[in-house]
Amino acid sequence: MNPHRLPRTVVPSRYDIRLEPDLTTFTFTGVETVAVTITEPVSEIWLNAVDLTITTVSVENDRGDTQRGSAIAEPASERYRLAFSTPVAPGPWRLRLEWTGTLNDKLRGFYRSRYKSSNGEWRWLVATQIEATDARRCFPCWDEPAFKSVFSSTLVVDPSLQAVSNTRIVSENVENGRKVVRFADTMKMSTYLVAFVVGELESTEAAMVGRTPVRLWCVPGKLRLTPFGLAAATASLGFFEDYYGIPYPGDKLDLLAIPDFAAGAMENFGAITYRETALLVDQREATHAELERVADVVAHENGHMWFGDRVTISWWNGIWLNEAFATFMEMLAVNAWKPEWKRWTTFGVSRAAAFAVDALWSTRPIEFPVRAPRDADAMFDVLTYEKGASVLRMLEQYLGADVFRAGVRDYLRAHLHDNADTGDLWAALGRASGQPIAMVMDGFIFHPGFPLVTARLDGRDLVVTQQRFTYLPAPPEGEPAPTAPAQRWQIPLQIRVHSGTTSTTHRILLSDDEARLRLPDRADAVLVNEGGHGFYRVRYAPDLLEGSLRRLPDGLDAIERFTLVNDTWASVLAGLVPLTDYLDLTARFREERDRNVWSILLASFNALHRIVEPSDRPRLETLVRERLARIVSTLGWAPRPGEDDLTRQLRGDVLRALGTIGNDREAQARTAELYAAATRDPGAVDPNVLPALIAILAHAGDRRRYDEFLERFRTAKSPQEEQRYLYALAAFQPADLIDQTLGRTVNGEIRTQDAPFVVRTLLMSVSARERAWQFVKANWDTMDRLYPKHGLRRLCEGVTGLVTPELEQDVRRFFAERKIDLGGKTLAQYLEQLRVAVAFREREGRALASYLSRVS
Numbered sequence: 001m002n003p004h005r006l007p008r009t010v011v012p013s014r015y016d017i018r019l020e021p022d023l024t025t026f027t028f029t030g031v032e033t034v035a036v037t038i039t040e041p042v043s044e045i046w047l048n049a050v051d052l053t054i055t056t057v058s059v060e061n062d063r064g065d066t067q068r069g070s071a072i073a074e075p076a077s078e079r080y081r082l083a084f085s086t087p088v089a090p091g092p093w094r095l096r097l098e099w100t101g102t103l104n105d106k107l108r109g110f111y112r113s114r115y116k117s118s119n120g121e122w123r124w125l126v127a128t129q130i131e132a133t134d135a136r137r138c139f140p141c142w143d144e145p146a147f148k149s150v151f152s153s154t155l156v157v158d159p160s161l162q163a164v165s166n167t168r169i170v171s172e173n174v175e176n177g178r179k180v181v182r183f184a185d186t187m188k189m190s191t192y193l194v195a196f197v198v199g200e201l202e203s204t205e206a207a208m209v210g211r212t213p214v215r216l217w218c219v220p221g222k223l224r225l226t227p228f229g230l231a232a233a234t235a236s237l238g239f240f241e242d243y244y245g246i247p248y249p250g251d252k253l254d255l256l257a258i259p260d261f262a263a264g265a266m267e268n269f270g271a272i273t274y275r276e277t278a279l280l281v282d283q284r285e286a287t288h289a290e291l292e293r294v295a296d297v298v299a300h301e302n303g304h305m306w307f308g309d310r311v312t313i314s315w316w317n318g319i320w321l322n323e324a325f326a327t328f329m330e331m332l333a334v335n336a337w338k339p340e341w342k343r344w345t346t347f348g349v350s351r352a353a354a355f356a357v358d359a360l361w362s363t364r365p366i367e368f369p370v371r372a373p374r375d376a377d378a379m380f381d382v383l384t385y386e387k388g389a390s391v392l393r394m395l396e397q398y399l400g401a402d403v404f405r406a407g408v409r410d411y412l413r414a415h416l417h418d419n420a421d422t423g424d425l426w427a428a429l430g431r432a433s434g435q436p437i438a439m440v441m442d443g444f445i446f447h448p449g450f451p452l453v454t455a456r457l458d459g460r461d462l463v464v465t466q467q468r469f470t471y472l473p474a475p476p477e478g479e480p481a482p483t484a485p486a487q488r489w490q491i492p493l494q495i496r497v498h499s500g501t502t503s504t505t506h507r508i509l510l511s512d513d514e515a516r517l518r519l520p521d522r523a524d525a526v527l528v529n530e531g532g533h534g535f536y537r538v539r540y541a542p543d544l545l546e547g548s549l550r551r552l553p554d555g556l557d558a559i560e561r562f563t564l565v566n567d568t569w570a571s572v573l574a575g576l577v578p579l580t581d582y583l584d585l586t587a588r589f590r591e592e593r594d595r596n597v598w599s600i601l602l603a604s605f606n607a608l609h610r611i612v613e614p615s616d617r618p619r620l621e622t623l624v625r626e627r628l629a630r631i632v633s634t635l636g637w638a639p640r641p642g643e644d645d646l647t648r649q650l651r652g653d654v655l656r657a658l659g660t661i662g663n664d665r666e667a668q669a670r671t672a673e674l675y676a677a678a679t680r681d682p683g684a685v686d687p688n689v690l691p692a693l694i695a696i697l698a699h700a701g702d703r704r705r706y707d708e709f710l711e712r713f714r715t716a717k718s719p720q721e722e723q724r725y726l727y728a729l730a731a732f733q734p735a736d737l738i739d740q741t742l743g744r745t746v747n748g749e750i751r752t753q754d755a756p757f758v759v760r761t762l763l764m765s766v767s768a769r770e771r772a773w774q775f776v777k778a779n780w781d782t783m784d785r786l787y788p789k790h791g792l793r794r795l796c797e798g799v800t801g802l803v804t805p806e807l808e809q810d811v812r813r814f815f816a817e818r819k820i821d822l823g824g825k826t827l828a829q830y831l832e833q834l835r836v837a838v839a840f841r842e843r844e845g846r847a848l849a850s851y852l853s854r855v856s
């Protein structure tokens, strides 16, 4: 028997829960009555509870039989055994439990969060974060998604505080000086969606979407930061009602900004919780990227209200479906709300992030068996979210958007209030499309990795072949050898052939090793992944590549240019294309005006910075300045009237690169002037440019600037402003300033929700990485104790920046000696990414040096 699963002999259907949190002692007491059905005589009842002390246990039935039991904790499996001296007979029973617990500071279960009031004093609120399996830290329960129940909750709180849960308040009375708040029954739902928030909160007026009141909540003083998030919430809620063809299933929808929050946001039914940066924003002062982040997260969580909350996975191996689908829907909803943001084009960056992990031997299939909760935690990664959403998008484009939507509606209707699995979605999409969905999708869902499609000409035939794409030619130690026969996918290809001024699109399913397409005589360019929706990379023979490049800058769509650059860069990392070819290629993009294409170009320059010999760094900076010169002079430092949001953001991105990895003195001097002007008059600089100025000043900054930015971090007026200055603190180069910032990651000055990410940034920074690594080694135990689990995992990603053979050895030794397990394959993936980067350095270091000596 798997000790992480509960027996099915006792099944709950309803919880009446009463919780009384004490915000002065940071403890809470709980009482619940769970309606259960017992299917065979049991002398013990198993349920989940951990870090709770169960004090009273009894069962009773309608016939008036009652029996007391005793509670025995089994902390290793996060369970309690409730033992009864005589077996409890089959039938319906009410299980009554009382318990106590602490309001912890680990950002999970029932936890406390701290914020500064307007008079500068620290205040507390309490909130829950329960997914995946931390309901058991709040109330004893059957903490598996398949045990759906109705929840009827009561919170007993100080009369000065607000209490929020999944449903509307049905009554509020003061008893014995305490406020007793009763909430309406929820729909039948899984434990991981329960939420309680108590504090001195403020809320907006309700905005109505049909009959649903939608509100935003925040700590006092931040209401001015709510309008954008509220607009995003109402827009996406309306979009989803329409798309799913089912009204929002709850009686209200609250979105709450919690000052300390481990993840980005959590789709608790009717009471969605957020970290502040993902919900609260000053619309006039934010960058495009910051606004997009809010719109994304809000849309994502709203999308879950149906897909996930109403129809729920049966077990955590299906988490990819939940998260991938919400990510896919997030794109659709944001794209519908702000078409000018071209969200499906910018999604290319997310797809690229998934490719980067999925090209490792240590990748995993999207769907994967999960035994322990710890394995479920490790599944919240780019493979689940970004690869998952990419393959859903590929499928949607393959089937057609209308057919896909019809299948999704069918799936939701068929399983309302129930649990469902990947196979159920494929079945519904199969009904809608009349196509065998699993045949195409299984290769992408149940197998690791993705294909590289190679395209070449053979006379008048286009020949495409497939093979698995990996960075390293063979698995590193510890990874299994590849399977024989070689892995094959069913790949929906969308190929565009240009002949002079006309073009034709061909759709073929590449299921064998090779396929051929007869080209017209005058064919002069071929694009294999038209629209960029496919989850595969393409490698063109030189003549085909040249054909596409001749169409620059405007003959290819932005996503196609992006894909071309990104696929080529990946091929360089894999040793399939020489670095010098790629560097030549980047010169063809001087005229580029698309933000994504630039982001991938700049990311590759950043990667080169990590491997270049220090003595060659000035030459690399010269190369970066040269590549950027054209776009910077075209865009200038200030927006033009009528410019779109993406162009404004692009300006910020390229200026930042010019002043940091381009180390451009002139830009740095100009930055100082502009920043001073912006300090006098906040309207003097475009909001998209200001964060770039801050980053540049930090990059070239001294102690005086550091102290100034530290003060700005402490007194920031919006979560975004706070983040900009926080990350700026990690960008100063003098050793003593790096040490100061490192110190602040463990002394409580930087919230534990942010500190791991700051450390990660330092590990990836060329000037800070060695000090940061020493610091991590010396402070590992402290970090492990302080940071939320999820944060620690993200922190470790920073080791991929430690790109020297010596550091790599040291990293491996450290993790092995300390026997650190980050859950799932996470650590193996980081180590392999580091291996890839070091191997790249060893292979191409010389070529880079001689290329740089030629250009400058």
Ligand code: BES
Pocket: 131, 132, 263, 264, 265, 266, 267, 296, 297, 298, 300, 301, 304, 323, 326, 327, 380, 385
């Ligand atoms: N269900 C997740 C939150 C979550 C993540 C809970 C990990 C437990 C562990 C939520 O729907 C989510 O996906 N949040 C994202 C933001 C989203 C826009 C990608 C997050 O927290 O990063």
Ligand code: ZN
Pocket: 267, 300, 301, 304, 322, 323, 326
């Ligand atoms: Zn999600």
